Amino acid sequence: xxxxxxxxxxxxxxxxxxxxxxxxxxxxxxxxxxxxxxxxxxxxxxxxxxxxxxxxxxxxxxxxxxxxxxxxxxxxxxxxxxxxxxxxxxxxxxxxxxxxxxxxxxxxxxxxxxxxxxxxxxxxxxxxxxxxxxxxxxxxxxxxxxxxxxxxxxxxxxxxxxxxxxxxxxxxxxxxxxxxxxxxxxxxxxxxxxxxxxxxxxxxxxxxxxxxxxxxxxxxxxxxxxxxxxxxxxxxxxxxxxxxxxxxxxxxxxxxxxxxxxxxxxxxxxxxxxxxxxxxxxxxxxxxxxxxxxxxxxxxxxxxxxxxxxxxxxxxxxxxxxxxxxxxxxxxxxxxxxxxxxxxxxxxxxxxxxxxxxxxxxxxxxxxxxxxxxxxxxxxxxxxxxxxxxxxxxxxxxxxxxxxxxxxxxxxxxxxxxxxxxxxxxxxxxxxxxxxxxxxxxxxxxxxxxxxxxxxxxxxxxxxxxxxxxxxxxxxxxxxxxxxxxxxxxxxxxxxxxxxxxxxxxxxxxxxxxxxxxxxxxxxxxxxxxxxxxxxxxxxxxxxxxxxxxxxxxxxxxxxxxxxxxxxxxxxx
RNA sequence: GCGCCCUUAGCUCAGUUGGAUAGAGCAUCGGUUUUCUAAACCGAGGGUCGUAGGUUCGAAUCCUUCAGGGCGCGCCA
Numbered sequence: 001x002x003x004x005x006x007x008x009x010x011x012x013x014x015x016x017x018x019x020x021x022x023x024x025x026x027x028x029x030x031x032x033x034x035x036x037x038x039x040x041x042x043x044x045x046x047x048x049x050x051x052x053x054x055x056x057x058x059x060x061x062x063x064x065x066x067x068x069x070x071x072x073x074x075x076x077x078x079x080x081x082x083x084x085x086x087x088x089x090x091x092x093x094x095x096x097x098x099x100x101x102x103x104x105x106x107x108x109x110x111x112x113x114x115x116x117x118x119x120x121x122x123x124x125x126x127x128x129x130x131x132x133x134x135x136x137x138x139x140x141x142x143x144x145x146x147x148x149x150x151x152x153x154x155x156x157x158x159x160x161x162x163x164x165x166x167x168x169x170x171x172x173x174x175x176x177x178x179x180x181x182x183x184x185x186x187x188x189x190x191x192x193x194x195x196x197x198x199x200x201x202x203x204x205x206x207x208x209x210x211x212x213x214x215x216x217x218x219x220x221x222x223x224x225x226x227x228x229x230x231x232x233x234x235x236x237x238x239x240x241x242x243x244x245x246x247x248x249x250x251x252x253x254x255x256x257x258x259x260x261x262x263x264x265x266x267x268x269x270x271x272x273x274x275x276x277x278x279x280x281x282x283x284x285x286x287x288x289x290x291x292x293x294x295x296x297x298x299x300x301x302x303x304x305x306x307x308x309x310x311x312x313x314x315x316x317x318x319x320x321x322x323x324x325x326x327x328x329x330x331x332x333x334x335x336x337x338x339x340x341x342x343x344x345x346x347x348x349x350x351x352x353x354x355x356x357x358x359x360x361x362x363x364x365x366x367x368x369x370x371x372x373x374x375x376x377x378x379x380x381x382x383x384x385x386x387x388x389x390x391x392x393x394x395x396x397x398x399x400x401x402x403x404x405x406x407x408x409x410x411x412x413x414x415x416x417x418x419x420x421x422x423x424x425x426x427x428x429x430x431x432x433x434x435x436x437x438x439x440x441x442x443x444x445x446x447x448x449x450x451x452x453x454x455x456x457x458x459x460x461x462x463x464x465x466x467x468x469x470x471x472x473x474x475x476x477x478x479x480x481x482x483x484x485x486x487x488x489x490x491x492x493x494x495x496x497x498x499x500x501x502x503x504x505x506x507x508x509x510x511x512x513x514x515x516x517x518x519x520x521x522x523x524x525x526x527x528x529x530x531x532x533x534x535x536x537x538x539x540x541x542x543x544x545x546x547x548x549x550x551x552x553x554x555x556x557x558x559x560x561x562x563x564x565x566x567x568x569x570x571x572x573x
Numbered sequence: 574g575c576g577c578c579c580u581u582a583g584c585u586c587a588g589u590u591g592g593a594u595a596g597a598g599c600a601u602c603g604g605u606u607u608u609c610u611a612a613a614c615c616g617a618g619g620g621u622c623g624u625a626g627g628u629u630c631g632a633a634u635c636c637u638u639c640a641g642g643g644c645g646c647g648c649c650a
Contacts, residue, residue, distance in 0.1 A: 032590070034590090034592095038593085039593070041594090042593080047593090052592070052630090056629090056631095062630080086593065087592080087593035088593065088631070089592090089593095090593060171649080171650060172649070173649080173650055288648080291646070291647055292574065292646065296648075298647085298649090299647075299648060301648095315646080319647080321648075322649095328648070328649090328650095329650050330650095332650095354577095355644065355645065356645080357577050357578075357644060357645050357646090358577075358644085358645040359645085360577080361577090381577080381644090383579085383643080383644080428579080430643075432586095437599095440612090444598075444599070445612085449613090451612090452613075456609080456610060456613090459610060460609060462609095463609055464609090510587090516598090520597085523613055523614065524613095524614065526609085526610090526613075527615080530605075530606070530608065531605080531614085536608080537609055538609050539609095573612065
C-alpha cells in the first residue's frame with residue numbers, strides 16, 4: 001500500500017467534512033495538496049502542506065488553517081496519534097503504534113509486490129534498435145539497460161510491457177554491409193584484397209561473419225553480387241542479429257518482440273499508412289526548402305509527398321519520399337508506429353541516443369496525427385557515456401574499424417556493476433563510466449554497497465537459523481522500535497512513493513538513489529552494534545521482534561529494488 | 574540561424590506538478606575493528622543553486638534576458 005496516497009484521501013475527506021469550521025466555500029481536486037515523507041529531524045511519519053495550500057487559495061495566514069486542521073485531523077482520523085505544526089505551516093503527523101503494525105502486516109502479505117501501485121497501463125517500449133551491421137558498442141549499452149530497467153519498473157508497478165527492437169534491415173546501410181561481407185568472403189576464398197572506403201564496414205567482426213557464412217554454405221557461388229544479394233543479405237543480417245542478441249543476453253536483456261523494417265515494406269504497410277495520413281489531409285505534394293545545417297550534395301528540388309508535421313509542432317514539414325520517389329526512413333518509421341498504434345498500447349516509449357534528439361518532434365507528430373492524439377509517444381534520450389580509467393579518458397587499443405564493444409566492456413566489468421552504474425545518473429545528463437571505480441569493492445562502488453547490505457541481513461538470518469524466505473506472521477498488536485528502527489521503517493514506507501515517481505517520470509535512477517540511502521541507514525544502524533551492545537541484533541542467540549521485522553522489511557525493499565535494476569543479490573560476500 | 578538538453582560544495586552529481594536549515598559520494602582533515610561481515614561506521618570544514626530581472630507569503634524548481642557547455646538540424650539510417 002502507498003500510505004501517502006491512502007492518507008491523502010483520508011485527509012481530503014476530513015477537510016471536506018469540515019469546510020464550515022474552516023470557513024471555506026469548497027474543497028475539490030483543483031486544490032492540489034501533498035502528503036509526503038518529512039525530513040528525518042522532524043521525527044514524524046507523514047507531513048502535509050494542506051494548510052499552506054488553503055492559505056494561498058483563501059488568502060489567509062497558514063497558521064490559522066494549521067491550528068484548525070490539527071484539531072480536525074486528530075479528531076477525524078483514528079490512525080493519527082498526533083499532528084504537529086511546523087515551519088511555515090506544515091502538519092507533521094505521527095501514526096499510532098497499532099496502525100504501524102497493520103501497515104507492516106500488509107507488506108508481509110505479499111512481499112514480492114511491496115511497492116507496486118498496481119497501475120494497469122499497457123506500454124510498448126522500443127529500445128536498442130541498433131542497426132544490424134555489427135555487434136553492440138558501449139554507446140548502445142546505456143540505452144539498452146535504461147530501456148530494460150524501465151520495462152522492469154513499469155511491470156513491477158502493475159503495467160503490461162512489450163519490449164521491442166526495431167530492426168533497420170532496409171536501405172543503403174544494409175546494402176553496404178552486405179557488400180562488405182561479400183568482399184570479405186572473396187578475400188578469404190579468392191585472396192582478393194579488401195579495399196576499404198567510407199561506405200564499407202571494415203571491422204574484424206565482418207570477417208568472422210564471412211567465415212561463418214562460408215562454412216555454412218560450402219556450395220554457394222560468390223561470383224555475382226547482384227544475383228546473390230537477397231540471399232547474402234539475409235545470411236549476413238542473421239549473423240549480425242545473433243551477435244547483438246548474444247551481447248544483450250550477456251547484459252541480462254531479452255526483448256519480447258523484433259520488428260523488421262523490410263517486413264513492413266514487403267507488407268505494403270508504408271503505402272497503407274501514407275494513405276491514412278492522406279485521408280486525414282496531413283500529407284501534401286510539394287517542395288521542401290534546402291536544409292539549414294551542413295551542405296547536402298544529394299539535395300534536389302523535386303516534387304514529393306510531404307507530411308505536414310508543422311501542424312503538430314514540428315519545425316518543418318518532413319519528406320516521405322526521396323527524390324527517386326522511394327520511401328524515406330521516416331516514412332517507414334511512421335508505418336512502424338502506425339503498427340504500434342494498431343496494437344492498442346496506452347503509451348509508447350522510445351529510448352533514443354542523444355544524436356536522435358532532432359528526430360523526436362517529427363515522430364511524435366506522426367503518432368499524434370495517426371492516433372488523433374489518443375496514443376501518447378514519449379521519447380526518452382540517453383546522453384553520452386564517457387569512458388574513464390582511473391580518472392583519465394579511456395580508449396582501448398583497437399584494430400581498424402573496430403570500436404569499444406559491449407563484449408570488451410564485459411571482459412573487464414561484470415554485468416551487475418554495468419547495470420547499476422549505467423543507471424547511476426539521470427538519463428539526460430552525460431555519464432562518466434570509470435573502469436577502475438566500477439570494479440572497486442568499496443563504498444565508492446554503490447552496487448557493492450547495496451549488495452553488502454543484503455548480505456549482512458542474510459548473515460543475521462543464517463546466525464539465528466531462520467530461512468530468509470519464510471513467511472512472517474506478527475502476533476503482537478504493538479511493538480517498541482528503537483530510534484534507528486523507526487528511521488528504517490519510515491524509509492521502507494516511502495518505497496511505494498519512489499516507485500510511483502520513478503514510473504511516472506520514467507526515471508529508474510531514482511530507485512538507485514533510494515536503495516543507496518536505505519543501505520546507508522542500515523549500515524549506520526549495524527555499526528551502532530559495534531559501539532553499544534544494546535543495538536546488537538542478536539543477543540544470546542536470539543533476536544528482538546522489532547529488529548527482526550525491520551531487517552526483513554529492509555530485505556524486502558532491497559530485493560524488490562535490485563530485482564527491478566536486474567542485479568544479483570548474493571547472500572554472502 | 575533554429576531546436577532539444579545541461580550549468581547546484583574543490584570534483585562527480587541528487588533534488589523541479591513552488592514549500593521546512595539546499596542533500597549525497599569523492600577529495601581534504603580527524604576518529605572507530607578481542608564484537609551479528611570494517612566491502613562498514615562516526616565527526617569536521619566546504620554553497621550568492623551560471624547571470625540579470627519578474628511572478629509569489631515562499632523560487633534550485635515557474636516566466637523573461639544574457640552567458641558558458643553538449644547533441645542535433647537530411648531527399649542518411
